[in-house]
Amino acid sequence: MKKYIPLLKNTLLFSGVGEDEISAMLSCLQARSGTYGKGEYVLRQGEHIGDIMVLVSGKLHVQCDDYWGNRSIISVIGVGEMFGESYAAPESGAVVNDVLAVEESVVMFFDIKRIITVCSSACRFHSLVVQNLFYALSEHNRKLIQKLGFMSRRTTREKLIAYLSEEAKRHNSSEFTIPFNRQQLADYLSVDRSAMSGELCRMRDDGMVEFERSRFRLL
């Protein structure tokens, strides 16, 4: 497990913690690791977990099958990313998605109770990890709230208005560059690309906005 310490050093969870301290904390936190072959499930829908997980090798898919069997891929987890933090609390209830290894993968497990309850030996950086965990969760939370704000609008135009307003706020300017191309923006807002493209042009004709590729200006 030691060989993954340099990698862990650069994760959000261990941000600001040195390699020596991480090494000490691995035993303090009683970290475990597991290997999953391609096609194996790391987590299954309905399962209850008590660990926060970090992928240290390979690639995972978060996916969901509905009652009638339609599958959709929610997100992709890459090396160094943390997952499970929203479902590790005791009363969390079951995980709602499957997590599948799409290639040979290694996952590290950290018991959430050992992270949250400060150890008696009081390793210096323990509280830093608790902070990091809190920060990661609250950041995740903010992004979800923001996205919900866009998606709760009824029409494509309203979604665009909400999104562009937010970007203008964020940049403190009515002129800004967004981090998406048209297809990505459409996926982000859950609308059809061509319909969105058309709506953008109509908004331009209505004198609400000017744009050039990913650069926008609100009027």
Place this chain on the structure above:
Amino acid sequence: MKKYIPLLKNTLLFSGVGEDEISAMLSCLQARSGTYGKGEYVLRQGEHIGDIMVLVSGKLHVQCDDYWGNRSIISVIGVGEMFGESYAAPESGAVVNDVLAVEESVVMFFDIKRIITVCSSACRFHSLVVQNLFYALSEHNRKLIQKLGFMSRRTTREKLIAYLSEEAKRHNSSEFTIPFNRQQLADYLSVDRSAMSGELCRMRDDGMVEFERSRFRLL
């Protein structure tokens, strides 16, 4: 501030902590309180905060104005509810919504740093509060993820399928009662009530589902 201790005892943040311990922690956490008259802002969009807040009296609205001035009410905060936990971390960035007192209100402030970094005097229940905070955040997170899963579907039928599938999972049964009437469900899924009502009936005609008021059975 002492008079609010019995109320705090029943909040999510202080769950499991006795009144005496809360009393001790108020000073340990250097809790502050503030009073807001009707129409006063508790938080304004663009502001940066470093406290977690609990409403101990009155009523607040979380609301949002877009670039063109359209206002929408996001949620209502009642007595005993916690807010601000998603924006209290140092690198959180600005709050994106306004929080307004819609009647005379009293809010208690808890410095997030003092909650997260365990105090040297090590009051016994401090780590319990950290746990509660984590649990509250992760629960909030799960609900947001779930709602996003419903809202990212394109059609009303797909949203209903996603929602009803989730409820069936949660109840471990294909038959269950939902906590919404038609209008509330439509608001929750961000669709038109009558269109949703029609779609539900078409799904029934297609043999996918049976229902009677708020009681559903998937087939």
Place this chain on the structure above:
DNA sequence: ATAAGTCTGTTGTATTTGCAACGATAGCGA
């Protein structure tokens, strides 16, 4: 029992969307 109010389903219409296809443009490497 009556009246008022709530919840739900139904219908019709104008609007919006999803989808597929096509053309224009720009960037890039052979």
Place this chain on the structure above:
DNA sequence: TCGCTATCGTTGCAAATACAACAGACTTAT
């Protein structure tokens, strides 16, 4: 330069949606 690809706008059409209006079933207050 030529072809290849990615991106973006545009169009036509079928499908889905929002919106308004209304009717029946049921609940509640008087």
